[in-house]
Amino acid sequence: MCKIRSVIVLITYFWFVVMAKNSSKDAIGFPEVEENPLIANKQNRVPVFIPSMCPENELFYPGDQRDDWICDCRPGNLYHPNSDACWPAYQRGPCAYSEYLILPTDTVIPICKKNPCIIDTMVPWKGNCQKLGSTVACGVDKFPTEALWVNATSLNIECLQINTEYRFNIDYFYEKNVTCCPGCKRYVQNKCP
Numbered sequence: 241m242c243k244i245r246s247v248i249v250l251i252t253y254f255w256f257v258v259m260a261k262n263s264s265k266d267a268i269g270f271p272e273v274e275e276n277p278l279i280a281n282k283q284n285r286v287p288v289f290i291p292s293m294c295p296e297n298e299l300f301y302p303g304d305q306r307d308d309w310i311c312d313c314r315p316g317n318l319y320h321p322n323s324d325a326c327w328p329a330y331q332r333g334p335c336a337y338s339e340y341l342i343l344p345t346d347t348v349i350p351i352c353k354k355n356p357c358i359i360d361t362m363v364p365w366k367g368n369c370q371k372l373g374s375t376v377a378c379g380v381d382k383f384p385t386e387a388l389w390v391n392a393t394s395l396n397i398e399c400l401q402i403n404t405e406y407r408f409n410i411d412y413f414y415e416k417n418v419t420c421c422p423g424c425k426r427y428v429q430n431k432c433p
Contacts, residue, residue: 297326310426315392318343318350318423329390329423330372330397332360343395343423348430350423363388363397375402395422 287299294300294311301312313319313326318341320327320334327333327350333341335352340360343350355362357369364370370377370388378386378399386399420432 295325297328312426313421313424315421315424316390316395317421318395319425319428320350321428326424329395330363348423348428365397372397392421 287301290300293309297314297317298311299314300309302309316329317326318329318333319325320341323334325334327341329342329350330340332339332355335341338355338358339352340355340363341350342353356364359369361372362369363372365377365388372388372390374388375385377388385402387402388397389400390396391398391400420426426432
């Protein structure tokens with residue numbers, strides 16, 4: 241009788257361990273501050289970053305139905321149909337060496353273009369090659385600090401204010417008419433709300 245009880249306890253223990261391991265895979269999600277909160281869906285749900293749910297460079301965006309969610313490109317990333325993946329703008333991504341991925345103004349499909357700076361993550365800025373993310377390119381004496389990065393709305397390279405204060409707050413200034421980021425899957429497939 242004691243052996244049967246021990247076996248039952250052992251089986252129950254292993255069942256709980258297996259269930260806990262499988263359910264913890266997607267248990268944590270992080271709200272994304274770089275997304276525009278003014279485009280939240282009807283239930284005021286905003287995009288979240290859940291590593292196990294979406295491929296690299298994508299966020300989990302809410303749809304209009306309660307259980308409707310879709311993976312789509314993070315702001316500042318471009319959907320490349322040939323590779324069926326999202327890649328950071330002005331970086332190599334699926335392109336050949338010394339090229340970077342850009343979105344021309346006359347199309348919704350990104351293209352590979354020769355990078356005049358040759359090295360990945362280096363971009364032309366005011367006549368010189370500067371590294372994306374550099375604060376030196378924008379002036380080290382500025383406050384609040386700015387870094388050279390891709391503007392998620394316009395997809396242009398700009399000096400953007402570094403946002404360290406508002407990680408879990410919704411006090412931002414955004415353009416109200418933006419419904420989804422240029423270059424994302426929904427934009428390419430003409431499915432922006």
